Every structure is written in structure tokens, then in C-alpha cells.
Amino acid sequence: MPRLTxxxxxxxxxxALKGVAIDRARSIGPQIYDALRSRxxxxxFPPGTALSEKEVARICDISRTPLRAAIQDLxxxxxxxxxxxxxxxxxxxxxxxxxxxxxxxxxxxxxxARRLAExxxxxxxxxxxxAAQKAAGERDDYLTFFRYDEQFHSMLARMAEVPxxxxxxxxxxxxxDRQRLLLMSSITGRSMRAYEDHVKLIEAISRxxxxxxAAVMRDHVNSALETLEAGAQGP
Amino acid sequence: MPRLTxxxxxxxxxxALKGVAIDRARSIGPQIYDALRSRxxxxxFPPGTALSEKEVARICDISRTPLRAAIQDLxxxxxxxxxxxxxxxxxxxxxxxxxxxxxxxxxxxxxxARRLAExxxxxxxxxxxxAAQKAAGERDDYLTFFRYDEQFHSMLARMAEVPxxxxxxxxxxxxxDRQRLLLMSSITGRSMRAYEDHVKLIEAISRxxxxxxAAVMRDHVNSALETLEAGAQGP
DNA sequence: GTCCAGCTACTGGTATACTAGTATATGTCA
DNA sequence: TGACATATACTAGTATACCAGTAGCTGGAC
Numbered sequence: 001m002p003r004l005t006x007x008x009x010x011x012x013x014x015x016a017l018k019g020v021a022i023d024r025a026r027s028i029g030p031q032i033y034d035a036l037r038s039r040x041x042x043x044x045f046p047p048g049t050a051l052s053e054k055e056v057a058r059i060c061d062i063s064r065t066p067l068r069a070a071i072q073d074l075x076x077x078x079x080x081x082x083x084x085x086x087x088x089x090x091x092x093x094x095x096x097x098x099x100x101x102x103x104x105x106x107x108x109x110x111x112x113a114r115r116l117a118e119x120x121x122x123x124x125x126x127x128x129x130x131a132a133q134k135a136a137g138e139r140d141d142y143l144t145f146f147r148y149d150e151q152f153h154s155m156l157a158r159m160a161e162v163p164x165x166x167x168x169x170x171x172x173x174x175x176x177d178r179q180r181l182l183l184m185s186s187i188t189g190r191s192m193r194a195y196e197d198h199v200k201l202i203e204a205i206s207r208x209x210x211x212x213x214a215a216v217m218r219d220h221v222n223s224a225l226e227t228l229e230a231g232a233q234g235p
Numbered sequence: 236m237p238r239l240t241x242x243x244x245x246x247x248x249x250x251a252l253k254g255v256a257i258d259r260a261r262s263i264g265p266q267i268y269d270a271l272r273s274r275x276x277x278x279x280f281p282p283g284t285a286l287s288e289k290e291v292a293r294i295c296d297i298s299r300t301p302l303r304a305a306i307q308d309l310x311x312x313x314x315x316x317x318x319x320x321x322x323x324x325x326x327x328x329x330x331x332x333x334x335x336x337x338x339x340x341x342x343x344x345x346x347x348a349r350r351l352a353e354x355x356x357x358x359x360x361x362x363x364x365x366a367a368q369k370a371a372g373e374r375d376d377y378l379t380f381f382r383y384d385e386q387f388h389s390m391l392a393r394m395a396e397v398p399x400x401x402x403x404x405x406x407x408x409x410x411x412d413r414q415r416l417l418l419m420s421s422i423t424g425r426s427m428r429a430y431e432d433h434v435k436l437i438e439a440i441s442r443x444x445x446x447x448x449a450a451v452m453r454d455h456v457n458s459a460l461e462t463l464e465a466g467a468q469g470p
Numbered sequence: 471g472t473c474c475a476g477c478t479a480c481t482g483g484t485a486t487a488c489t490a491g492t493a494t495a496t497g498t499c500a
Numbered sequence: 501t502g503a504c505a506t507a508t509a510c511t512a513g514t515a516t517a518c519c520a521g522t523a524g525c526t527g528g529a530c
Contacts, residue, residue, distance in 0.1 A: 086491085301514065
């Protein structure tokens with residue numbers, strides 16, 4: 001861990017933590033956890049960023065205790081690497097880890113699709129979300145599509161009544177999203193294809209074809225691999 | 236949270252924590268985490284057991300800091316329920332949670348089986364483990380079988396090169412194992428059936444039939460549901 | 471006897487001080 | 501000039517003290 005002189009640090013932690021407002025009335029730990037996590041995922045904290053407990057605690061005006069809890073949690077998710085007595089850094093982008101995250105997400109969400117094919121879904125509740133996706137996809141508004149995509153998958157998980165499974169997906173999705181937000185390019189047209197996947201998925205579910213529903217979901221989630229491989233072509 | 240007079244506490248925490256030896260040369264947190272976790276899983280800490288940070292820290296002769304980290308991790312796994320300013324208790328047995336744990340395990344391990352069917356496995360490495368399972372199953376030695384069963388599944392995960400997925404399985408498996416160790420009865424004959432599942436699984440994998448391999452694994456893991464439902468018959 | 475206010479003893483959450491370990495910088499010697 | 505021992509400034513890990521909130525106990529009003 002290099003000892004950084006003040007001016008050698010090209011990274012302005014103070015600026016990166018701007019906007020972190022801790023509500024002292026609520027528990028601090030979860031708040032700082034969310035703040036750090038979102039900054040890692042959207043690459044405001046680039047991989048390799050040193051996260052000194054002391055410095056972050058000072059800037060956010062909190063003690064190290066709740067901050068440590070947050071860092072430990074993030075380390076558990078693989079977003080931060082803690083080296084005892086040395087320091088903590090934001091984990092580097094790791095293609096293998098992202099691939100495994102996609103593997104896990106595909107496994108769980110395919111199982112959700114399979115279950116829903118057996119139990120049925122409330123198509124009426126999904127319809128407006130699908131419509132919004134179609135509209136966003138047709139004008140290739142990826143950011144809006146992305147939001148409705150999240151809502152769609154989240155609703156499926158709720159309908160399958162597997163909250164802990166969904167939490168695990170959320171956990172691994174951090175690695176996928178971090179990569180996705182890095183390679184925002186070359187995703188033109190992706191939205192419409194994803195929308196079509198969703199339609200095919202709901203079709204398979206509503207006709208009770210569990211294997212087909214699982215297969216569609218698996219392929220749908222695995223399509224994120226293509227973006228990853230495309231991004232890996234770069235220097 | 237009832238205020239317990241010394242003699243009203245039927246549970247002897249001191250005795251339950253006997254054997255916890257902390258090696259001060261290594262990091263304390265993971266050590267106390269393992270100690271608590273194993274005691275929760277094998278029901279030495281029955282559901283509802285109050286885990287006062289202060290008391291446990293005193294008995295184990297450690298400070299609350301590393302103990303808190305362990306408790307927070309266990310709370311994240313759903314094995315402990317922390318009520319701020321009230322107390323922490325070992326989570327009650329929750330059939331829904333166990334069912335969901337089985338759901339998650341089935342999803343991930345089925346995906347592992349599918350992948351192995353596509354990439355192939357080192358059957359020679361698995362053969363001795365399968366042989367040991369057969370031997371244990373034939374004399375209905377469940378405990379020995381259980382050990383080789385764990386080794387078998389662990390080896391498959393290693394071969395599929397998905398360490399984080401396997402860690403997630405380990406995490407949810409705690410809930411399954413806690414239940415299993417509670418209802419050790421009425422599992423006679425289970426071993427041989429599990430062994431036969433394993434053989435069928437390897438057959439499907441080696442002929443490259445991904446769907447079949449996934450289906451066999453899914454059914455194999457889901458068979459734990461039967462034990463759960465059987466146990467739920469009780470008073 | 472019943473009910474309710476307030477006391478008390480506990481809890482986990484937080485802040486802070488101290489410890490032990492590591493990597494860099496520095497000075498010294500060959 | 502180079503290697504190597506030592507000093508130093510940082511790190512995360514741990515211990516401890518304090519704080520705020522909760523629940524059961526206690527005693528008095530009725």
C-alpha cells in the first residue's frame with residue numbers, strides 16, 4: 001500500500017463523498033453502506049480506490065465503528081478488498097467474477113421463472129411495466145428501459161415469494177451493473193431485444209411451460225455475457 | 236425481552252460456549268463467527284436463545300467489537316435476529332425459510348450440473364467418493380454418508396469453478412442443515428437413494444445431457460423437502 | 471384487586487483510545 | 501552506486517467507555 005502524499009493522490013475523496021448526508025436519528029451503518037455501495041457500482045469510486053477507514057470516517061463525520069461494519073459487508077460482497085493492517089481498496093473489475101455473478105443470477109432467476117410457470121403469474125400487474133419497456137425500447141431510451149427492467153425482474157421475484165433469493169441476486173448484480181455502467185456503449189438495440197425476451201418469458205410462463213420459461217430466462221440473463229465479452233475486446 | 240434473574244435462565248450459556256478457545260494470534264472475528272455458527276446449526280443454541288453481546292464477550296474473554304461483527308454476519312444469514320436496543324436471539328426454525336434455502340440451493344446446484352454436463356467432469360476423482368457413499372449407504376451409516384455427500388457436492392462446485400456460488404450455497408445450507416440435524420429420525424434408507432441420485436447425475440453429466448443433469452440435481456436437492464414436510468407433521 | 475406512571479436494569483449503537491502489523495522512506499555502510 | 505538495516509507513518513484489529521432506547525418491575529392511586 002503506497003503511502004500517498006497529499007498532492008500525489010489524484011483522487012479527491014472529499015468530492016467523491018459529497019452528498020453523503022447521515023441522518024443521526026437513524027442507524028448509521030446501513031446509510032454509509034448504501035452510500036459507498038452506490039459509489040462503487042457507478043464507478044465514482046473506481047477500482048483500486050483506497051478507502052481509508054479513518055479518512056472516510058472523518059469526511060463523513062462519523063466514527064469508524066459503523067463505517068467498519070459497512071466496509072466488512074461490502075468486502076463480503078466482493079466489492080471491497082480488505083488487507084489487514086494494510087488498507088482497503090475498491091475491488092478491481094474482474095471478468096471472471098462478473099461471469100460468475102451472471103451464472104448465479106441466471107440460476108436463481110431461471111428457477112424463479114420455472115416456479116412461476118408452475119404457479120402462474122398476475123399478468124395484469126406486469127402488463128403496464130411491459131408496455132413502458134416497449135415504449136422505452138422503441139425510442140432506444142436505455143436508462144428508462146433499465147429502470148423498468150429492474151422493476152419487472154423484481155416483481156417476478158416477489159410473485160415467486162423468494163425474498164432471500166432475490167436479495168442474493170441483488171448482491172451479485174452489483175458486479176454486473178458495475179460492469180454494465182462502465183461499458184454503456186454498444187448497447188444500442190439491446191432494449192428491444194430484452195423486451196422481446198420478457199414477452200417470450202411471460203408467454204412461456206402463462207402456458208405453464210416450466211422448462212421453456214427457465215430456458216428463456218437463462219438465455220435472457222446470460223445475454224449480459226455478450227456485452228462483457230464485447231467490452232473485453234478493448235485495450 | 237424478559238429480564239432474566241440468574242436462576243430463571245434455564246439455558247447455561249457458559250456450558251454451551253465451553254470449548255470455544257480463541258487464538259489471540261489470529262483474527263478473533265472469524266473464530267467466534269465459526270464457533271457461534273456451528274452451535275446454532277447443531278442446535279446447541281436452540282432457537283430463541285438470547286445472545287447478549289456483553290455476556291458472550293465476557294465468557295469468551297473477548298471484546299464486543301469482533302463479536303459484534305460475527306453477530307452481524309450471522310444476522311445477515313438469517314441465523315440470528317438482532318433487535319436494536321432490545322437483544323439478539325437465535326432465529327426460530329422457519330419452515331418457509333428452509334424451503335427457500337432448498338429452492339436457492341437447487342437453483343444453483345442445478346446450474347452447476349448443467350455447466351458440468353457441458354464441460355465434462357473428472358469422473359476418476361469422483362469415483363472413490365461415490366464408492367465411499369455406496370459403502371456407507373449400504374450399512375445405512377448416515378453420518379458418514381453425510382460427510383461424503385458434502386464432499387461430493389463440494390467437488391462438483393470446484394470443478395464448475397464457481398467459488399462464490401458455492402459460498403452462497405454454504406450460506407443457505409445452514410438453514411437446511413439445522414433442520415436436518417433436528418429431525419435426524421425417519422431418514423433411514425435416505426442414504427442409498429441419495430447415492431443413486433448421484434450415480435444418475437454423473438451418468439447424465441458424462442453423456443453431456445445438460446437438461447437431464449440439471450433435472451436430476453434439482454430433484455435430488457428438492458428431496459430434502461420431503462424430510463421437512465415429514466417433520467412438520469409433528470406436534 | 472386493577473391500572474398506570476415512572477423507575478431501573480438491561481440492551482445494542484456509537485465514539486474513541488490503544489495495539490500490532492506493514493510498506494515506504496531514509497540513512498548508512500560497503 | 502548499490503544493498504541493507506532502521507525509522508516512520510500509515511493501516512486495520514481490538515478494547516473500552518459512553519449513549520440512547522426498550523421492557524419489565526414496582527409502588528401508589530383509585
